[in-house]
Structures are given as structure tokens and as C-alpha cells.
Amino acid sequence: MPTVSMTVNGKSVSGEVPANTLLVEFLRETLGLTGTHVGCDTSQCGACVVHVDGKAAKSCTRLAVQCEGAEVATIEGLANGADLHPMQEAFRENHGLQCGFCTPGMIMAAVDIANRHGGKVDEETIRHELDGNICRCTGYHNIVTAIAAGAAAMGK
Ligand code: FES
Ligand code: FES
Structure with missing residues (x-):
């Protein structure tokens, strides 16, 4: 092997x-x-x-x-010891999850979106970028809100 x-x-x-x-x-x-x-x-x-x-x-x-x-x-x-990464914090703050199964992949994708598009990434771009991430619970609204907030926080 x-x-x-x-x-x-x-x-x-x-x-x-x-x-x-x-x-x-x-x-x-x-x-x-x-x-x-x-x-x-x-x-x-x-x-x-x-x-x-x-x-x-x-x-x-x-x-x-x-x-x-x-x-x-x-x-x-992603977290720095006890301190959540800004994108993790944004998902927590904005209730961007329900069962949580999709969440690790969503957050890793979200950090990549923020890295590529910056802190002012718009909703349409976020929704387009999430094409490869499926959530069966949330309806995406809060996930999109969380990603926008997390990207803004990362940009600070
Ligand atoms: S497990 Fe990789 S895309 Fe579903
Ligand atoms: S929170 Fe359940 S699949 Fe996304």
C-alpha cells in the first residue's frame, strides 16, 4: 500500500x-x-x-x-482555540443551520467564497457559488445571510 x-x-x-x-x-x-x-x-x-x-x-x-x-x-x-472563526460565528449568530449535517462543508465553502470575493460579496453571488452545496433543512435564507455577515467580518 x-x-x-x-x-x-x-x-x-x-x-x-x-x-x-x-x-x-x-x-x-x-x-x-x-x-x-x-x-x-x-x-x-x-x-x-x-x-x-x-x-x-x-x-x-x-x-x-x-x-x-x-x-x-x-x-x-478553523477555530483559533476557543475562538470561533468569523464565518463559524456568523453561522451561529444568523442561525445558518438546523441539523448541522451540511454545515462543515457550507462553512468551508463559505470561507473560500469570502477569500475570492471579499467582504462585500452580494446575495446573488453567494447563491450562485453555493450551487455545489446542498442543505435539506434550512431553505438557504439564513445560510446566505450568514455567509454575507461572515465575509464582511473576515474583511475587517
Ligand atoms: S460527499 Fe462529496 S459531494 Fe457529497
Ligand atoms: S442544516 Fe441540515 S442539511 Fe443543512
């Missing part, structure tokens, strides 16, 4: 995994980082979104071995 090494949430990690291991499986099963969720088997739901080399990526769509040497960030790495 190949050994794969990468940096996850700032720590060097490695593991021996079958070559067909998905990044999401490596994160959840090898590293125990179960905040990244699996909500489909069709690459549609976005519950598995993480950052790979600073960009949002569906971790069910790439193999762990393809991420050899990459910098990966998951929802577990």
Missing part, C-alpha cells in the same frame, strides 16, 4: 492507505477528523468540502494519494 503524506490543519500527517482511498476517507477514517461529512455518492452535496492548497475542494472527488504534499484544511482547523 502506498504511504501518503500531507499537512492537515497545520500538522504533518502520513498514513499507509490503499491507492483508491478518497481524501475524505483518509481524513475521517485514518485521521479521525469526522467533521468532514459524506452526504452523497454522486459528488453533488458538498458536505465533504475542505480546502486543498487554499481552495475549496470536494474531498470525495479526489484520492488521498493525489494530495501528496498538499496543505489541507478541515472544519476542525
